[in-house]
Amino acid sequence: MSFIRGTEYANKLNSWHNNLEEDRxxxxxxxxxSSLLDVYTSSGFRDLLFKLKPLWEGKAAWRFTALAIIAGVVSHVSENDPTLSFAERMAQKNGGAPVMSELRFRRLLAVRTEEGLFRELRxxxxxxxxxxxxxxxxxxxxxxxxxxxMLAFNKGQDIRPTDLIQVRWSLDYYGASDDNNQE
Structure with missing residues (x-):
């Protein structure tokens, strides 16, 4: 299931990011x-909220938090590079070593809080x-x-492991690492 990719929200997110580059x-x-509370009160976040209103308004509270994480993290992105997924980019070689070391990648996979995710993604x-x-x-x-x-409410029942983002990140990261090693 895709929330942003392949929807009109992708264009709106790109437009917001482009405007952010102009509005220093x-x-x-x-x-x-430095925290999600700081993001919640920023004007850049409010701008993103208005652009993506149907994605969060009247829906589960976690969607609001997800947008705050996105706003806070994407503000640090200087170049939008659509060629690789996030995890593939983390595995991409940079002078012989991956952009994100395996140890740090495992730390990202182990994050259990929204604040922790915000910090690790930055x-x-x-x-x-x-x-x-x-x-x-x-x-x-x-x-x-x-x-x-879902994990908080269902306690992991009826969840296929491949549905979890951590598993998909692992597949992309280690798959890209294997591709890099074969070149």
Whole structure:
């Protein structure tokens, strides 16, 4: 299931990111956010909320939180690179080593809170030198928040492992690592 990818929301997210690049004040205010509470009160986040209103309004609260994580993290992305998924970009070789080490990648997979995800994804953007696929990242954040909500209420019953974003990230990361090693 895709929340952003392949929908009209992808274009709106790209448009918001482009506007953010032009509005240095909004971008700077989002980049200074050290917590989700800071993001919730920023003007850049409010702008994204209005652009993506049907995606969250009147729906589960986790969607609002997902958009805050997206706003806070994407504000650090300087170049939208749609060629690779988020996890594939983390595995991409940078001078012989992956952009994100396996240890740090495992730390990302182990995150259990929204604040933790926000913190780890901001680090990931910095490791990637600000070059990421923002639509892939946004879709993955939505999936992570949905999975987190589902696991909290269903206690893992009737969940296929391949539906979880951590499993998909692992498949992309290690699959891309294997591809890099074969070249």
């Amino acid at each position: 004040q909004q971008r700077a205010s989002l980049r200074r956010c 680090r990931a953007v910095k490791l990637a030198d600000g070059r990421l696929n923002i639509v892939s990242l946004a879709d993955d954040v939505f999936r992570w928040c949905a999975d987190n909500q």
